[in-house]
Amino acid sequence: xxxxxxxxxxxxxxxxxxxxxxxxxxxxxxxxxxxxxxxxxxxxxxxxxxxxxxxxxxxxxxxxxxxxxxxxxxxxxxxxxxxxxxxxxxxxxxxxxxxxxxxxxxxxxxxxxxxxxxxxxxxxxxxxxxxxxxxxxxxxxxxxxxxxxxxxxxxxxxxxxxxxxxxxxxxxxxxxxxxxxxxxxxxxxxxxxxxxxxxxxxxxxxxxxxxxxxxxxxxxxxxxxxxxxxxxxxxxxxxxxxxxxxxxxxxxxxxxxxxxxxxxxxxxxxxxxxxx
Amino acid sequence: xxxxxxxxxxxxxxxxxxxxxxxxxxxxxxxxxxxxxxxxxxxxxxxxxxxxxxxxxxxxxxxxxxxxxxxxxxxxxxxxxxxxxxxxxxxxxxxxxxxxxxxxxxxxxxxxxxxxxxxxxxxxxxxxxxxxxxxxxxxxxxxxxxxxxxxxxxxxxxxxxxxxxxxxxxxxxxxxxxxxxxxxxxxxxxxxxxxxxxxxxxxxxxxxxxxxxxxxxxxxxxxxxxxxxxxxxxxxxxxxxxxxxxxxxxxxxxxxxxxxxxxxxxxxxxxxxxxx
Amino acid sequence: xxxxxxxxxxxxxxxxxxxxxxxxxxxxxxxxxxxxxxxxxxxxxxxxxxxxxxxxxxxxxxxxxxxxxxxxxxxxxxxxxxxxxxxxxxxxxxxxxxxxxxxxxxxxxxxxxxxxxxxxxxxxxxxxxxxxxxxxxxxxxxxxxxxxxxxxxxxxxxxxxxxxxxxxxxxxxxxxxxxxxxxxxxxxxxxxxxxxxxxxxxxxxxxxxxxxxxxxxxxxxxxxxxxxxxxxxxxxxxxxxxxxxxxxxxxxxxxxxxxxxxxxxxxxxxxxxxxxxxxxxxxxxxxxxxxxxxxxxxxxxxxxxxxxxxxxxxxxxxxxxxxxxxxxxxxxxxxxxxxxxxxxxxxxxxxxxxxxxxxxxxxxxxxxxxxxxxxxxxxxxxxxxxxxxxxxxxxxxxxxxxxxxxxxxxxxxxxxxxxxxxxxxxxxxxxxxxxxxxxx
Numbered sequence: 001x002x003x004x005x006x007x008x009x010x011x012x013x014x015x016x017x018x019x020x021x022x023x024x025x026x027x028x029x030x031x032x033x034x035x036x037x038x039x040x041x042x043x044x045x046x047x048x049x050x051x052x053x054x055x056x057x058x059x060x061x062x063x064x065x066x067x068x069x070x071x072x073x074x075x076x077x078x079x080x081x082x083x084x085x086x087x088x089x090x091x092x093x094x095x096x097x098x099x100x101x102x103x104x105x106x107x108x109x110x111x112x113x114x115x116x117x118x119x120x121x122x123x124x125x126x127x128x129x130x131x132x133x134x135x136x137x138x139x140x141x142x143x144x145x146x147x148x149x150x151x152x153x154x155x156x157x158x159x160x161x162x163x164x165x166x167x168x169x170x171x172x173x174x175x176x177x178x179x180x181x182x183x184x185x186x187x188x189x190x191x192x193x194x195x196x197x198x199x200x201x202x203x204x205x206x207x208x209x210x211x212x213x214x215x216x217x218x219x220x221x222x223x224x225x226x227x228x229x230x231x232x233x234x235x236x237x238x239x240x241x242x243x244x245x246x247x248x249x250x251x252x253x254x255x256x257x258x259x260x261x262x263x264x265x266x267x268x269x270x271x272x273x274x275x276x
Numbered sequence: 277x278x279x280x281x282x283x284x285x286x287x288x289x290x291x292x293x294x295x296x297x298x299x300x301x302x303x304x305x306x307x308x309x310x311x312x313x314x315x316x317x318x319x320x321x322x323x324x325x326x327x328x329x330x331x332x333x334x335x336x337x338x339x340x341x342x343x344x345x346x347x348x349x350x351x352x353x354x355x356x357x358x359x360x361x362x363x364x365x366x367x368x369x370x371x372x373x374x375x376x377x378x379x380x381x382x383x384x385x386x387x388x389x390x391x392x393x394x395x396x397x398x399x400x401x402x403x404x405x406x407x408x409x410x411x412x413x414x415x416x417x418x419x420x421x422x423x424x425x426x427x428x429x430x431x432x433x434x435x436x437x438x439x440x441x442x443x444x445x446x447x448x449x450x451x452x453x454x455x456x457x458x459x460x461x462x463x464x465x466x467x468x469x470x471x472x473x474x475x476x477x478x479x480x481x482x483x484x485x486x487x488x489x490x491x492x493x494x495x496x497x498x499x500x501x502x503x504x505x506x507x508x509x510x511x512x513x514x515x516x517x518x519x520x521x522x523x524x525x526x527x528x529x530x531x532x533x534x535x536x537x538x539x540x541x542x543x544x545x546x547x548x549x550x551x552x
Numbered sequence: 553x554x555x556x557x558x559x560x561x562x563x564x565x566x567x568x569x570x571x572x573x574x575x576x577x578x579x580x581x582x583x584x585x586x587x588x589x590x591x592x593x594x595x596x597x598x599x600x601x602x603x604x605x606x607x608x609x610x611x612x613x614x615x616x617x618x619x620x621x622x623x624x625x626x627x628x629x630x631x632x633x634x635x636x637x638x639x640x641x642x643x644x645x646x647x648x649x650x651x652x653x654x655x656x657x658x659x660x661x662x663x664x665x666x667x668x669x670x671x672x673x674x675x676x677x678x679x680x681x682x683x684x685x686x687x688x689x690x691x692x693x694x695x696x697x698x699x700x701x702x703x704x705x706x707x708x709x710x711x712x713x714x715x716x717x718x719x720x721x722x723x724x725x726x727x728x729x730x731x732x733x734x735x736x737x738x739x740x741x742x743x744x745x746x747x748x749x750x751x752x753x754x755x756x757x758x759x760x761x762x763x764x765x766x767x768x769x770x771x772x773x774x775x776x777x778x779x780x781x782x783x784x785x786x787x788x789x790x791x792x793x794x795x796x797x798x799x800x801x802x803x804x805x806x807x808x809x810x811x812x813x814x815x816x817x818x819x820x821x822x823x824x825x826x827x828x829x830x831x832x833x834x835x836x837x838x839x840x841x842x843x844x845x846x847x848x849x850x851x852x853x854x855x856x857x858x859x860x861x862x863x864x865x866x867x868x869x870x871x872x873x874x875x876x877x878x879x880x881x882x883x884x885x886x887x888x889x890x891x892x893x894x895x896x897x898x899x900x901x902x903x904x905x906x907x908x909x910x911x912x913x914x915x916x917x918x919x920x921x922x923x924x925x926x927x928x929x930x931x932x933x934x935x936x937x938x939x940x941x942x943x944x945x946x947x948x949x950x951x952x953x954x955x956x957x958x959x960x961x962x963x964x965x966x967x968x969x970x971x972x973x974x975x976x977x978x979x980x981x982x983x984x985x986x987x988x989x990x991x992x
Contacts, residue, residue, distance in 0.1 A: 005369035005432055006384060012425040013391045019402030029990070030631030031649060031949030046989055051982060052957070078296065086290040093543075094536050095297035098304050101535040103486045105506050106524045110307050113517060118795030119733075119807060120319045120517070122306065129322075136795040139967040155300065160543055206430075209392045216488050220510065222798070223620075225743040225960040226967060236397045240624045242953025243631065244989065245401050252398020259393030267386045315831070319810065341594060342616065401632070408634050492621065493628070496636035497584045497613035508589045508616040516802070 017256070024249035031243045043250035052234055057258065059143065060230040064211045066147035067154060068204055074151075075158030075203065076196065080188075082159070083166050100156035108220035111149045112138065116221075142226035149217050154210075158203045165199035166192065205266050212259055231255050304532075311335070311521035318517035334522035342505060344526055351501035351530075353416050354491065355484035358424035359477055362431045365424075367473070370435030375447065385436060388429040396489045407494060414496040422490045427480045434479065438472025471541070478535075478542050485531045502527040583871045584613045586626050587641040588858065591825070592691050592898045595888065596879055602887055603878045610871045619746065623952075630655050630863050638866040639875060642687060643746075644678040644857050644930070645945045645952070651681035657862040657869055658684040659876065666877050670902045672922075675857045678930055687859035688880040691821060692900030694924035695754060695853045697841040698808065698826055699815040700834060703727045703734065714842045714851075717758070717783060720815065724791035727814030736791035738813035739784070742800035743963035745955030750854055750944040751817070752962060753955075756780040758845045758852035762934040763946050763983075768992045772958075772980035781972045785965055797967035809833060817843060819856070820924055823917035824895050840920040842927065848935050854944035855928035857901065900925055950990045954983050 024043055027036040047053060082093060099107065115121050116137035124134035137145045169192065177187050215232050218224060224233045235255060239248030298305075310318050312330045320328075338344065373381045403422070404413075412418030450464045488503040495504055509516070509523040535542065587593045593616070600612050615637070617625060622641065629636045630650065642650070650656050660683075662668065668676070668685065675692045679685055697720070699711055707726035712719065724736030740751040753763065761776035771777065788796045791814075793807055801818060805825060808816045809832040816822070829835040843853035860876045862869055878884060882904060888897045894914035897905065899921055905911055906922045915921075933943045940946040945955070958979040965975035 003369075005365045005388070005428060008365060008425065009388055009391050009428060012428075013394065015406065016399035016402040017394070019405070020399055023401065029949070031627075031653070032990070033653070034631075046985075050985065051978065081289070081293050081296065084289045084293070085286055086293050087286070088290065088294065092293045092297040094539060095301035097535065097539060097542075098301050098532065101482060101486075101532045102304060102528050103488060103503060103506065105488050105503060105510070106307075106528055107303070109506070109510055109520060110303055110524060113520065114306060114310065115303065117803075118798075119793060119812065120321075122323060125321065125323050134794055136798070136967070139795060139797040139963075139969075152300070152303070164543060205389075209389065212393055213395050215397065219620075223743055223956075223960075225963045226797075226969065227964075229960075232395045232397060235395060237953065237956065239397060239400060240628065241956050242986065243627065243949060244953070247989065249398065249401070252395060255395040255398055256393070259395070260390060263386075263390045263393055267390075319806070341597065342614075400628070404628060404632050404634065408632060413634055414636055493625065496586070496625075496629075497615050500615070504615075504617075507618050507621045510589075510618040510621075 020249045020252050023245050024253050026246045028245040028249075029243060030245060039246065043246045044253070047238075047247055047250045047254060052229060055227065056229050056231045056234040059228055060212065060232070060258070062143055063147050063150065063214070063228075063230060064208060066143070067150045067211055068207060070147065070151040071154050071158040071207065072200055072203060074155055075162045076193075076200075078155070078159045079162035079166050080192070082163055096159060097156040099152050100154075102153065104153065104214070104216040105220060107153055108149055108217045111145075111152070112221045116145060138222055139226050142222050142228045146217055146221060146228050149221070150211065150214055154207055157207070161199050161203050162196060165196050169195050208262060208266060212262065231258060304528075307521045308525050309521075310518055311525045313518050313521075315516070315518045318521070334518045335526070337519060338509070338522050338526065342508060344505065347500060347502045347505040348530065350416070350499055351485055351503075354419045354423055354499070354501050355481050357416070357420045358427065358484045359431075359480045361420065362424045362428050362480060363435075363473065363477060366428060366431035366435055366476075370432050370439055373432075373436050374439035374442070375444070385433060388432055392426070392429045400493060403490075404494070413494060414499050416499050419491060419494060419499055419501075422494065423484045423487050426487065426490070427483055430483070431476055431480055434476040435469075435472060438476070439469060441472075442468050475541050478538050482531060482535065581609055581868055581871050582611045582613055583638045583868050583875050584615065584636065585639040585641075585875070586615045586617070586622060586637040587639075588619050588622050589616050590619075590858070592821075593641065593858075595892065595896070596690075596884075599884075599887060599891070603875060606878075607871075607874055610874065612875065620744070623746075633865055635863070635865055635867070638862060638868045638872040640861050640863060641690070641858055642861055643859065644675075644855065645942065645947065647679050647687045647859060647861065648681050648941070648947050649949050650861070651684065651686035655864050656686040657864055657866070657873075658686060659688055659862070659873070660685055662688070662873065662877050666881055667904075670882070670904050672901060672903060672925055674855055674925055674928060674930070675901055678855065678857060679859055687861035688876045689857040689859045689901040690880055691898035692855075692857040692925060693819045693821045694855050694900070694921065694928050695751070695818055695843050696820050696823075696920055696924045697815055697817050697843060698823060699723075699839050699841065700727070700811075700813070700837055701839040702834075702837040703814045704839070711839055711841050715844045717844045717846055717852075720817075720844050721783075721787055721791075724787060724814060728791045733812050734814060735793040735807075735812060736814045737787060738793055738799065738804045738807050738816045739788060739796070740800055740804065740818065741788065741792075741796040741963055741966045742798050742803070743956065743959040744800065745945065745952050745959060747800040747959065748963055748966075749955040749959040750856075752780065752784065752959075754843070754854040754944040755784065755852040757850045757934050757943065758843070758848065759783070760846070760848045760850075760935040762936055762938045764938060764940065766937055766939050768939060768987060770980050770983040770987065772976045772983065777976055778972065781962065781965065781976060785972055788966055789968075797963045817852070820917070820921040821899060823921060824899070824915065827895070827916060840917050842920070842924060850929075850933070850935055851927055853924050853928055855925065855930055856944070948990075950986055954986045957982050957986075 025038055025040060027039045028034060029036060078096065115123050118124050118134045118136045127134050173191060177191060213232055218228050218230060218233050222228045224237060232255065235248050235251040238244050238251055311334055313328050314331055317324055317328045373385060407413045407418055446464060447460065450460050491501050491503045492507060506523060506527050509520050597614050604610065604612065626637060626640045626642065671689060672692060675689050679687045679689060697715060704711055709723055709726055727734065728736035740748045742748055756777060759776050759780040761774060761780050762771050765771055793812060804816055804818060805822055807813050808826055811834045823840060826832050826838050827835050843851045845851040860879060862872045866872055882902065885897045885905060894911045906918055912918050928943050930941050930943050940948060945951055961975040961978045964970050965972050
């Protein structure tokens with residue numbers, strides 16, 4: 001019964017993949033007449049020797065790592081907060097998960113224009129209110145700004161998974177610790193955090209899958225300038241801006257390799273946890 | 277004494293949680309507020325929060341310029357059918373993985389997830405050429421297939437983690453009672469699996485709704501969903517904050533409302549098997 | 553079980569197929585138009601009723617996209633012969649390249665009352681390849697200086713009709729008042745071949761720089777480029793608005809309309825926006841001057857025309873031609889004038905418009921726009937000889953990709969993340985690399 005799903009995914013993966021491999025060995029320039037013959041590994045060499053290649057890998061990993069760090073840490077804190085008794089818990093939870101429903105394009109547009117704009121943005125007004133010069137988010141702290149926007153979108157997801165995990169925590173164990181007079185911090189590190197281990201792995205795995213291919217957030221905000229050119233964006237630039245399909249396809253193959261390295265690394269961790 | 281301190285604590289937590297919730301929600305709120313301002317008020321210095329001349333003119337301008345209902349309809353069709361087909365393909369696969377696991381089950385599962393890491397832009401040309409051949413460009417069916425494929429790994433995985441939680445003993449008991457496979461599924465398993473399936477549907481509907489790369493690149497005048505709608509407001513000439521906000525609000529409102537009404541269901545589903 | 557799920561999946565698929573077919577079934581004489589979300593195009597979209605009432609058998613479908621998205625969509629589609637659009641909105645950069653590739657339908661047979669001879673010669677030349685007109689100009693533009701007459705008066709200066717770059721710096725210094733958020737000069741800084749590189753390439757021409765020498769060797773290591781970029785970065789750092797490295801046309805337009813710029817050197821079409829009292833707080837105190845020069849014989853103004861073209865292989869060529877003839881006709885201009893006033897008609901394409909007294913009266917910027925367009929020379933854009941045509945671009949397919957990356961380096965230099973020398977060095981290296989990849 002697995003067959004239909006596996007078969008579909010196999011087709012979905014293999015057909016474009018083999019076409020990408022095919023193009024990656026060709027000099028294929030649509031604006032210059034299309035297929036200009038086989039070139040061996042030239043595209044592969046050109047792609048990695050380009051001065052933008054390593055910075056793009058670095059930018060990709062920085063953004064993914066940064067978002068994971070922010071969402072996991074804030075997610076845990078937020079989940080702990082939302083787990084406490086309070087008035088209007090349902091409403092607060094709705095407020096917190098709202099960003100998850102916003103399309104990436106929309107959230108990038110809103111952040112870029114209405115918050116980070118150094119003249120009309122709300123953050124600029126806030127800075128001015130406190131007597132500082134408006135900060136130029138997208139040029140002076142471009143990687144951080146992109147990370148911030150993406151984190152905002154994914155924080156609800158992390159929070160929800162972590163919250164569910166916390167709620168499943170054995171209350172008696174916690175109460176026992178309370179009676180023993182364990183300080184809050186010890187309670188957190190010895191009881192809560194170990195319990196969250198698996199949920200954190202899930203958050204990291206799922207988010208990494210999505211984060212490796214973020215595109216809209218960069219396309220809308222910086223168009224890859226100021227060091228925010230990720231590998232995905234670099235490939236976009238080769239394929240669509242330079243219209244060099246061969247070179248872009250070689251880049252695609254590299255991106256698949258990078259994704260798989262990350263995947264194997266993650267799968268090792270998750271694989272163990274899935275066995276539990 | 278203890279009671280007053282818990283009340284005090286509850287008050288503090290309520291205040292903090294509402295504060296944090298509002299901060300996280302603020303970008304959405306600000307977008308909605310801005311959509312009711314005139315363009316001049318949208319960039320007023322200092323910014324106007326509630327005391328401005330509320331107007332609906334942005335909404336009527338946006339509606340006049342683009343047929344919102346058509347984009348909305350396309351979004352509903354694409355997100356709806358891709359999720360539905362994804363579930364129909366995914367349920368049997370997840371089912372057999374959960375109830376008849378073989379040694380390779382986990383490998384297949386992890387492989388499925390890794391297909392999600394292919395960078396979309398790297399295979400844009402192959403897919404585009406394929407779509408021309410199959411005459412799928414700018415059609416619902418083409419987009420439904422693509423979006424379904426993108427989300428299928430997540431669907432299978434979410435369902436798998438759910439089904440795995442269903443105790444096998446129940447199945448065996450039913451079998452001993454002489455239940456056929458059909459009634460086994462219909463009367464024993466379906467009720468237990470429904471919450472899982474429901475939240476899988478919800479999450480994937482949201483993901484499909486927000487998919488912005490393929491839906492933009494494979495559509496033209498007919499099948500473009502709300503992501504294409506937003507692309508016509510993203511940075512026009514002149515002042516555009518208010519109109520952009522109105523368009524953004526229109527693009528995210530349906531999914532936001534759906535998400536809010538179903539948040540309990542979604543929260544239950546977002547465990548990915550992380551909770552035991 | 554397997555059978556059953558397959559049957560269900562198949563029937564759902566069958567349903568969606570029929571559904572999809574149903575949605576497509578009315579495709580008889582439908583013209584699908586891909587266009588930019590600029591004000592003039594939005595207005596055209598609003599006036600379609602006039603066209604469809606005259607041509608009841610033709611249905612128009614609009615795909616309105618933001619400029620960057622549109623470019624990538626239509627290029628992708630035409631390069632793969634996807635056939636998604638019947639009318640494309642493209643510019644003077646794409647037309648010669650695509651026309652040469654045989655991708656566009658010749659418009660030489662538009663009806664005679666469309667009056668091809670009325671087009672401004674500079675614009676018409678830019679859209680003609682080997683005697684075939686491949687696109688009809690919808691609006692044309694050059695660039696010029698727009699400045700605040702009140703701030704100039706306050707600074708005790710007077711803008712000449714044809715200022716030099718030295719004067720611009722002097723005026724910018726005099727007008728800047730950062731405490732009141734008034735910045736002497738606003739220029740494009742956002743990376744992109746159609747954003748900062750359009751401005752910088754045109755400016756470089758007036759500094760005596762060029763992209764390539766006669767042997768297609770990149771020239772970013774020349775002194776002229778260093779002078780251009782040093783001047784630009786220095787000017788913007790001292791007298792420009794904060795965050796200039798992310799400002800494109802739209803951002804600067806909005807700054808100028810809010811009264812935050814003393815001068816703005818940008819597209820001539822902006823003139824009608826900044827003088828429109830509905831959107832602009834400074835509408836009654838805007839003056840115009842030619843783009844600056846350095847006395848080397850070339851001014852820093854560009855030439856561009858958003859134009860309508862038909863991709864070869866469109867299945868609605870005749871209907872598309874009818875539409876293009878309507879949208880770029882004199883009658884369309886009159887239609888806009890009667891609905892929205894003369895100041896809002898699409899400018900820069902026809903001689904008759906500039907000879908029209910009603911337009912001259914309504915549009916204070918008409919004469920300066922015409923002079924700017926006429927001052928641009930796409931055939932000989934630079935001081936030193938070059939193997940290419942195009943003022944603010946180089947009309948080769950590789951240019952867009954290269955200039956986007958060069959633009960990012962220059963934008964980073966403006967943001968202070970690298971020096972001008974570093975930016976030029978990287979620009980030189982990556983241009984050489986891309987040109988080699990393209991086989992020059």
